[in-house]
Amino acid sequence: MIIHPKTRGFICVTSHPEGCAENVQKQINYIKSKSNIDGAKKVLVIGASTGFGLASRITSAFGSNAATIGVFFEKPPLEGRTASSGWYNTAAFEKQAHKEGLYAKSINGDAFSNEIKEQTAQLIKKDFGKVDLVIYSLASPVRTHPETGIRYKSTLKPIENTYTNKTVDFHTGEIKDISIEPGTEKDIENTIAVMGGEDWQLWIDKLKNEELLADNFKTVAYSYIGPKLTEPVYRKGTIGMAKDHLEATAFKITDILKDINGKAYISVNKALVTQSSSAIPVIPLYISLLYKVMKEKDIHEGCIEQIYRLFKERLFLDKIPTDNEGRIRIDDLEMRDDVQEKVVELWKKATTENLSSIGDLQGYKDDFFHLFGFNFENIDYDKETNEMVNIPGLQ
Ligand code: NAD
Ligand code: NA
Secondary structure, rough: OOOOEEEEEOOOOOOOHHHHHHHHHHHHHHHHOOOOOOOOOEEEEEEEOOOOHHHHHHHHHHOOOEEEEEEEEOOOOOEOOOOOOHHHHHHHHHHHHHHOOOOOEEOOOOOOOOOHHHHHHHHHHHOOOHHHHHHOOOOOOEEOOOOOOOOEEOOOOOOOOOOEEEEEEEOOOOEEEEEEEEHHHHHHHHHHHOOHHHHHHHHHHHHHOOOOOEEEEEEEEEOOOHHHOOOOOOOOOHHHHHHHHHHHHEEEHHHHHHHHHOOOEEEEEOOOOOHHHHOOHHHHHHHHHHHHHHHHOOOOOOOOHHHHHHHHHHOOOOOOOOOOOOEEEOOOOOHHHHHHHHHHHHHHHOOOOOOOOOOOOOHHHHHHHHHOOOOOOOOOOOOOOOOOOOOOOOO
């Protein structure tokens, strides 16, 4: 079929298989252009098909020759309807990994469920024996609890006070004020249930109980802090409460890993355009100003540059640098004073009329469409392409 982008609000409901392959290949090329990482050899990535999780899988495979199992929740293609982008990303990743003789298998289903945990444990037992590294990179608006069957919905709301600030519709470039009503206690609980640490802990408990974790095992979950500007809606909002819970869970997990000399880490990553961050009010405007400033200073990074730096300069060092709260920081460049001061200055000035010049609206849009395999210059989007792509190592 001929595939063009079709957007609905913050998402794009079509994706382009060759464009997704291009997106993956660019990340593989980046890793291959860098020096190798003396990292983990048997890696499980939960949330492996897009964003930071995909970058973690690519970095493991092509940076350390690791065997990887990827878990994700993606839509397969149907005749005349494209798959979701994570499906095509994974197909492209596995194809390249297999070409180089690297083990790569994938499981598509709800990572919050007992069934998918069980299936993954079985695959690790059969093919890996034990796993060295588990990356936990889920981003989801909902979670069905595996024991109670309750379906929780996360929210992106401030707490206590109504928050009013500028936001941009990045499709049109229109900036307007948005007011978000504070979340209730229930909203906080629900968001913690979805994006907090309980599921991460359930995964590691399960793999530990089945003796599937190698000595010196590591697990990493991704978090975000961000600037004062977005604090009410992010770090001090309902999602921030979930991140606090996730971060506290790292210590609880580390406690059960003592006998295998294992450790759980939080890595605080930079704000980037992904399917998840596009849905958060105010953040897209922040990102488009941030991109402008960081590109001008030549310190801009995407997911793959971030994760390469995490693996190369943090996670596999003898002494892993962390902040006062034990967190690995790869948001250091984003949080630099000179960067944040400039963003605040631009934020005050930003209007619909000047955003395309004072901010990197085009960079935001390009990144957004790249997520779905669109806006690549070397791909002819008016040409027929086969939407029925298989993932070779899908279990
Ligand atoms: P993303 O939307 O690109 O990736 C989410 C992944 O989770 C996909 O692989 C998806 O298939 C998978 N997934 C979602 N629900 C699932 C389910 N029920 N079962 C199995 N798989 C499921 O998101 P991302 O932006 O890469 O976020 C990953 C993590 O990084 C999150 O914890 C997020 O908070 C964090 N983070 C993101 C940013 C950012 O700016 N994007 C910054 C710092 C930290
Ligand atoms: Na991810």
